[in-house]
Amino acid sequence: MNNKYELIYEGKAKKVFTHDDEDKVKIEFKDDATAFNALKKEKFEGKGKLNCLISAKIFEFLIKKNIPTHFVGLENENIMIAKKIKVIPLEIVLRNTAYGSLCKQTSIKPGTLLSKPLIDFYLKNDELNDPLITKDRIELMNILSSDDLELIVNLTLNINEILIRFFKNIKLQLVDFKLEFGYDDRNNILLGDEISPDNCRLWDLNQKNDTIVSLDKDRFRKDLGGLIEAYSEIHRRINDFLQTK
């Protein structure tokens, strides 16, 4: 990055820099992958670019469906321009199918289709290991008002409806995903962060039997190999689908 731009924040998978416009930021996507609160780490050449391009396409699609997002455009294949937001310290996880931590913490069997979407809130706090928290605790900690929490829940449910159909078109099952939101300078709530195979579970529907083929970060979490191939496949399917529209 041109050193004219100041590094505002460095996370596990992205760096955020200032922009010439006060109300925008430049987000650089890194090749690093982390899991289990960064206990597991690896670099995958090309992952940053793939996540940046995949996220950009998904944000554009959501914007067309009237979802408010921070996405402004791409500077290049690795750098996204976004509206500057004050990030709300919550991870909003929506689950359509039981997997991952839900199955570790309950007796629900992996792969169970949920009769309605389940939303779980996690506090973004590395020291506390991003604990699962309740709606009442969110209000108690003054993180959000109950009205804003309701708005975020409704936005997340809408985004889920849009994304389920989007991914079904490209033969992917949207198992679960994590969103982050923030406030812009006019106090509007915008969808932030990224939407990519790093924070969505996507299973290939091009399988004859019920075998689970993960095309997402589980390839790294579970040492399955082929992460870049899986992300490239998602990118290819998205581009093919959007070209036919």
Ligand code: UDP
């Ligand atoms: N997720 C994420 N960041 C996190 C934790 C989870 O993006 O810090 C995503 C993850 O990729 C999955 C969904 O949220 O799509 C649900 O993850 P889960 O709670 O099952 O946690 P995990 O099994 O990854 O520990």
